[in-house]
Amino acid sequence: MAANRTSKKTACCSDTNPCPLPPDQSAEQLATLAWAIAHPARVRIVRLLISRNTCVCGEIVDEMPLAQSTVSQHLKILKESGLVQGEVDGPRVCYCINPENLSALKALVGSL
Numbered sequence: 001m002a003a004n005r006t007s008k009k010t011a012c013c014s015d016t017n018p019c020p021l022p023p024d025q026s027a028e029q030l031a032t033l034a035w036a037i038a039h040p041a042r043v044r045i046v047r048l049l050i051s052r053n054t055c056v057c058g059e060i061v062d063e064m065p066l067a068q069s070t071v072s073q074h075l076k077i078l079k080e081s082g083l084v085q086g087e088v089d090g091p092r093v094c095y096c097i098n099p100e101n102l103s104a105l106k107a108l109v110g111s112l
Helices: 027-034 040-052 057-064 069-080 099-110
Strands: 084-089 092-099
Touching: 027 040, 027 069, 027 099, 040 057, 040 069, 040 092, 057 069, 069 084, 069 092
Parallel strands: none
Antiparallel strands: 084 092
């Protein structure tokens, strides 16, 4: 016996009028920070930096199953977003989390 299939509109689909979006000044910042963590390797790097709570240099490459050049590219994206800071220490760069931007990311995601 075939089930009676009726098309019922849910509450989210019942209004067919255009829905204007309010201006959102934080959208650009959220998009930039979300892009920074939009790859599993970058999420791992961020977690590593948070767990160390100090500047980390060559240890990042040692902790990742990726080539040094690939890790460097991920770090570049994280730095460009402002989520990670880099400080030159002789021939190497030490990386750490930017706590203000990490807090901003958490707040922006929480406000979704």
